[in-house]
Amino acid sequence: MNDNLIAIEITGMHKWFGAFHVLKEINLTVNCGERIVICGPSGSGKSTLIRCINRLEEHQRGKIFVNGVELNNDLKRIDEVRAETGMVFQSFNLFPHLTILENCALAPVWVRKLPKAEARLLAMQYLERVHIADQAGKYPGQLSGGQQQRVAIARALCMNPKIMLFDEPTSSLDPEMIKEVLDVMIDLAREGMTMICVTHEMGFARTVADRIIFMDEGQIVEENTPEEFFNNPQHPRTREFLSQILSSQN
Amino acid sequence: MSFVREKYLAQTPPPVMTAGVLGWIRENLFSSPGGVLMTMLGLYVIWIFAPPLIQWSLIDAVWRGEGRGDCLVKGAGACWAFVNAKFGQFIYGRYTIDERWRVDLVFLIGVLTIAPLMIDGLTGKLPGRRFFIAFGLLAYPVISYVLLFGGNFGLTIVETPLWGGLLLTLVVAAGGMAASLPLGILLALGRRSHMPVIRTFSVIFIEVWRGVPLITVLFMASVMLPLFLPAGTNFDKLARVLIGVALFSSAYMAEVVRGGLQAIPRGQYEAASALGLGYWQATALIILPQALRLVIPGIVNTFIGLFKDTTLVLIVGLFDLLGVIQLNFTDANWATPQTAITGYVFAALIFWIFCFGMSRYSLAIENRLNEGTRRA
Numbered sequence: 001m002n003d004n005l006i007a008i009e010i011t012g013m014h015k016w017f018g019a020f021h022v023l024k025e026i027n028l029t030v031n032c033g034e035r036i037v038i039c040g041p042s043g044s045g046k047s048t049l050i051r052c053i054n055r056l057e058e059h060q061r062g063k064i065f066v067n068g069v070e071l072n073n074d075l076k077r078i079d080e081v082r083a084e085t086g087m088v089f090q091s092f093n094l095f096p097h098l099t100i101l102e103n104c105a106l107a108p109v110w111v112r113k114l115p116k117a118e119a120r121l122l123a124m125q126y127l128e129r130v131h132i133a134d135q136a137g138k139y140p141g142q143l144s145g146g147q148q149q150r151v152a153i154a155r156a157l158c159m160n161p162k163i164m165l166f167d168e169p170t171s172s173l174d175p176e177m178i179k180e181v182l183d184v185m186i187d188l189a190r191e192g193m194t195m196i197c198v199t200h201e202m203g204f205a206r207t208v209a210d211r212i213i214f215m216d217e218g219q220i221v222e223e224n225t226p227e228e229f230f231n232n233p234q235h236p237r238t239r240e241f242l243s244q245i246l247s248s249q250n
Numbered sequence: 251m252s253f254v255r256e257k258y259l260a261q262t263p264p265p266v267m268t269a270g271v272l273g274w275i276r277e278n279l280f281s282s283p284g285g286v287l288m289t290m291l292g293l294y295v296i297w298i299f300a301p302p303l304i305q306w307s308l309i310d311a312v313w314r315g316e317g318r319g320d321c322l323v324k325g326a327g328a329c330w331a332f333v334n335a336k337f338g339q340f341i342y343g344r345y346t347i348d349e350r351w352r353v354d355l356v357f358l359i360g361v362l363t364i365a366p367l368m369i370d371g372l373t374g375k376l377p378g379r380r381f382f383i384a385f386g387l388l389a390y391p392v393i394s395y396v397l398l399f400g401g402n403f404g405l406t407i408v409e410t411p412l413w414g415g416l417l418l419t420l421v422v423a424a425g426g427m428a429a430s431l432p433l434g435i436l437l438a439l440g441r442r443s444h445m446p447v448i449r450t451f452s453v454i455f456i457e458v459w460r461g462v463p464l465i466t467v468l469f470m471a472s473v474m475l476p477l478f479l480p481a482g483t484n485f486d487k488l489a490r491v492l493i494g495v496a497l498f499s500s501a502y503m504a505e506v507v508r509g510g511l512q513a514i515p516r517g518q519y520e521a522a523s524a525l526g527l528g529y530w531q532a533t534a535l536i537i538l539p540q541a542l543r544l545v546i547p548g549i550v551n552t553f554i555g556l557f558k559d560t561t562l563v564l565i566v567g568l569f570d571l572l573g574v575i576q577l578n579f580t581d582a583n584w585a586t587p588q589t590a591i592t593g594y595v596f597a598a599l600i601f602w603i604f605c606f607g608m609s610r611y612s613l614a615i616e617n618r619l620n621e622g623t624r625r626a
Contacts, residue, residue: 097543
């Protein structure tokens with residue numbers, strides 16, 4: 001029963017890049033359906049943390065469980081975890097040699113072993129949901145940044161994941177395009193998807209997040225509800241960060 | 251001093267001055283003083299070299315004849331009669347004359363297999379493309395071997411030392427190409443592997459084969475290798491040469507492909523992994539299609555190099571197109587001052603047609619593949 005409630009459990013996790021200690025003593029439990037926003041200054045390890053969750057980065061100490069599966073050197077289990085965990089990157093990372101539709105249908109066909117026609121139907125469904133079905137025949141290079149990021153979200157959703165990871169999804173977008181991507185993410189949150197977002201969009205964090213995690217120098221400094229986090233920050237480093245980021249965003 | 255636009259301007263067509271033949275000439279040949287100078291220089295070079303070449307190869311040339319007498323006429327140009335008389339040898343070498351239809355049949359099946367694939371490469375709309383690829387890579391070599399060598403189905407055996415001319419050139423080149431691309435891809439992947447054993451093996455293999463001249467490889471294959479094999483094993487010389495050429499060019503191909511692999515951003519690997527694709531799936535579906543596309547010029551460059559390097563098989567006693575042509579210079583019946591030069595020009599022409607064809611074709615493929623990725 002416990003497995004059904006807890007999506008991610010990280011205990012005493014440490015990570016080093018060479019001699020550099022990037023993540024220190026990370027403890028984090030994410031329940032199913034919870035929306036977590038991770039923020040913090042650049043270099044604080046927030047991207048590395050989220051990349052550890054689907055093992056794009058390897059951790060050296062501690063334990064990470066995703067959907068009840070421990071991440072270790074068992075490659076087969078890791079591929080299983082990845083298939084259940086969608087990821088959206090800052091730089092979109094669409095496959096430039098495939099059309100939008102092929103980008104989305106690829107993993108369902110090869111990982112989920114769906115028949116091609118069925119995968120295409122599924123892909124169209126999700127492209128519809130991110131309002132970009134009319135571009136299905138185009139190549140990624142022909143779309144704007146915001147459109148590409150929405151396709152990337154649809155591509156991840158096509159795998160019907162239990163958890164979605166967002167690694168600064170709007171950081172390389174023009175202001176006009178940020179909204180269209182955030183709208184899609186907000187829709188997703190409303191539907192009850194378990195989400196972990198690394199983002200600087202404080203407005204998004206305020207409306208969507210159940211919990212906000214603030215990181216600095218590779219550790220979790222503060223963890224709170226959005227209300228408490230914005231109105232009554234505890235740690236001095238959090239207050240400093242908030243005063244700077246909010247003055248620039250307003 | 252404020253301004254507010256009341257109506258957005260509509261799109262209008264560009265000015266038409268740049269169109270037409272005159273426009274093209276003006277823009278490409280006489281656009282600047284330097285351009286005018288280069289055009290003049292180009293015309294001068296053509297003026298100097300073209301007339302004598304045409305005179306020698308076409309106007310003064312001897313097209314028909316029975317022997318040297320016809321080409322010994324005063325002021326005679328190219329002795330095409332020699333090429334004409336020896337044409338069969340140039341194509342088939344010393345292949346048994348009554349059995350030459352088997353070679354023709356192999357050529358014909360080859361063309362019928364490759365032509366649709368080449369058209370598909372340009373249009374991307376061939377029904378049953380997989381069948382053609384599978385046939386070309388798996389069935390065709392077997393069929394060719396059975397037909398060319400014989401020994402089955404009532405076909406008499408034609409030993410490989412009799413194979414020669416263009417036939418041999420194409421066998422060695424096609425064998426080398428078909429083997430070197432997949433081997434090269436595996437070696438390139440191996441060299442980037444995280445597993446030390448595989449990486450070390452790939453590095454050593456590539457560096458050893460790249461570090462020795464092809465002539466050495468051919469000598470080793472034909473002279474040294476039999477010494478190491480158990481006595482009495484008779485391992486066909488052409489087969490040994492084919493293996494040598496394939497391994498040699500796969501080392502080059504590996505480095506070309508590695509160049510392409512290195513150009514693929516890390517994000518592509520990560521996106522593929524994040525979707526749950528395994529290593530081989532990600533490599534075959536995401537990485538290689540992009541990497542190979544980037545290095546088409548390098549791949550074709552290696553193919554062209556390989557095609558011309560086949561002439562080196564002469565030194566181990568196999569007679570490819572150039573070898574057969576040179577062999578025929580010694581024919582007393584055709585000993586004229588023009589024989590050798592005509593033969594070499596003919597050989598150059600044939601090699602050039604094949605290599606230029608490959609070059610042009612690869613360009614066309616590149617253009618088609620780039621269509622999608624280029625911003626519209």
